[in-house]
Amino acid sequence: MPRVTRQHTVAHHLVQGGLTDLRLTEAAQKKDRPTLYRADGFAVRSYRAPDGTPLTVAGAYGPDWVMTRAEIRNRLQQPYIRYTLTDDAPGLADHEQLVRWATAEELQARRRDAAARQAPLLSLLHRQQKEQNAEEAGQSALF
Known part of the structure; x- marks a missing residue:
């Protein structure tokens, strides 16, 4: 109901x-x-x-x-x-x-869908943050 x-x-x-x-x-x-x-x-x-x-x-x-x-x-x-x-x-x-x-199930499904949509962007941001941290530490990657 x-x-x-x-x-x-x-x-x-x-x-x-x-x-x-x-x-x-x-x-x-x-x-x-x-x-x-x-x-x-x-x-x-x-x-x-x-x-x-x-x-x-x-x-x-x-x-x-x-x-x-x-x-x-x-x-x-x-x-x-x-x-x-x-x-x-x-x-x-x-x-x-x-x-x-x-309903609670609908809200949970929306959260899962939003997390799945944001996963590629979050992955990119984490990778960029790791690269920036490495550069600041003087360990820039050689390409």
């Missing part, structure tokens, strides 16, 4: 991430198309999960709503915010994503 996600908390995280809250009504979010708006931004509305848990839907709007949708996903899935977004819930449009709290 997912934990409750509140609209104002999700909106706060998105605004802190630099996105614009369009403050659309729920009726406007369900009726309008995302490309009707001149400014890129988001709107949130409530959603009731099949088990009755109140969750939040974040929708992207504007001429570049696809990019805004990706920014919403990126912001809310940061390790310190800890949400998971899905787009397979019934009743969601293409520009909307369901926001729920991430």
Whole structure:
């Protein structure tokens, strides 16, 4: 059973991430198309999960709503915010994503993926640090 996600908390995280809250009504979010708006931004509305848990839907709007949708996903899935977004819930449009709290397994998988992505860079940095330390000690490698 997912934990409750509140609209104002999700909106706060998105605004802190630099996105614009369009403050659309729920009726406007369900009726309008995302490309009707001149400014890129988001709107949130409530959603009731099949088990009755109140969750939040974040929708992207504007001429570049696809990019805004990706920014919403990126912001809310940061390790310190800890949400998971899905787009397979019934009743969601293409520009909307369901926001729920991430499970411990999902957070661990994200940490492993991030570590795997950063491993080549960390390896390079360690090698450069060893070379720099050797040069400072007067033992520069002969090439």
